[in-house]
Amino acid sequence: MIADLTELTDEARKVAEDYLDAAAGGLTAGYRDQVVADLRTFLCDHLSANSTTADVQALVARAGSPRTDEPGHRGLWRRLVAGFDPRNVATRVAATWWNPADERLFVPRAVGWGFDLNYGALAVRLGLIEPDAEAEPFTSTPDSAFLAAAALPVGLAAATVLHYAVRGRELPDRLPSHWDLAGAPDRWVGKPRAAVTDLATTVLPALAAVAAARSSRPGPQRAGVLAGAGAIAAAGATVTVLRSLGSRPRPWTGPATAVAIFGAAGAVLLGLARAGRAAEIRDDLGEEQA
Numbered sequence: 001m002i003a004d005l006t007e008l009t010d011e012a013r014k015v016a017e018d019y020l021d022a023a024a025g026g027l028t029a030g031y032r033d034q035v036v037a038d039l040r041t042f043l044c045d046h047l048s049a050n051s052t053t054a055d056v057q058a059l060v061a062r063a064g065s066p067r068t069d070e071p072g073h074r075g076l077w078r079r080l081v082a083g084f085d086p087r088n089v090a091t092r093v094a095a096t097w098w099n100p101a102d103e104r105l106f107v108p109r110a111v112g113w114g115f116d117l118n119y120g121a122l123a124v125r126l127g128l129i130e131p132d133a134e135a136e137p138f139t140s141t142p143d144s145a146f147l148a149a150a151a152l153p154v155g156l157a158a159a160t161v162l163h164y165a166v167r168g169r170e171l172p173d174r175l176p177s178h179w180d181l182a183g184a185p186d187r188w189v190g191k192p193r194a195a196v197t198d199l200a201t202t203v204l205p206a207l208a209a210v211a212a213a214r215s216s217r218p219g220p221q222r223a224g225v226l227a228g229a230g231a232i233a234a235a236g237a238t239v240t241v242l243r244s245l246g247s248r249p250r251p252w253t254g255p256a257t258a259v260a261i262f263g264a265a266g267a268v269l270l271g272l273a274r275a276g277r278a279a280e281i282r283d284d285l286g287e288e289q290a
Helices: 010-024 029-046 053-063 072-084 089-097 119-125 143-170 191-214 219-243 253-289
Strands: 106-108 115-117 174-179 185-190
Touching: 010 029, 010 053, 029 053, 053 089, 053 219, 089 115, 089 219, 089 253, 119 253, 143 191, 143 219, 143 253, 174 191, 174 219, 185 191, 191 219, 219 253
Parallel strands: none
Antiparallel strands: 106 115, 174 185
């Protein structure tokens, strides 16, 4: 906790001040001062004099766009499009999908309208992690953990490529593209189109995951990309398998797809969080021994 943002380094303070300036933009005078004051207090309560630029960026992403009770069409429109803000999407995904300090299992979506599953809250309820395990999620996660997390989408992409390389000629000319609630295919597509779709939804996320894992961007941003890439690649690989099972109804089709998607994202986030916590413990022990 700090008393004022001036206690931060110049770089960290600039990130915080830029966020406050952006929060004040577009607000009427009757709301601007109170919103900025509340956000400034929030930042001071959750930062220390040693906070880095990445720490401030992660906290800003966690805070999200300021919510006000501003009346009129401008306020309503701002709330409606908040989830479609293209800025810091990956960081916003990580902060939304993984927030152990928030007890809610379902939170407003990071992208679009509706609700997302808070994997952090679920992990706490399952006893897999403590609610205050990390000071700021993914800021202490080592590079090796990000590279390991990228192995999931890469492995799914490799399996999909191998599937079409080995079994491509044996597959029928028409493959399922949609399944009804009973798990029976009700739409079909040509094999070439199915192959292109499946390869794109696994290979492209794998490439994005590798790029994120090898980058020097802040941890929360890399975690968001890796979690999203894992979920998309899992969906693509699952559909690839389901296409090859024929036309017989399988009631478990929908649940299996959901488990694959949510399981992949959750596994990536949990692994990165635990690696970050382990790194924090090692640093604390090192300081005590010093």
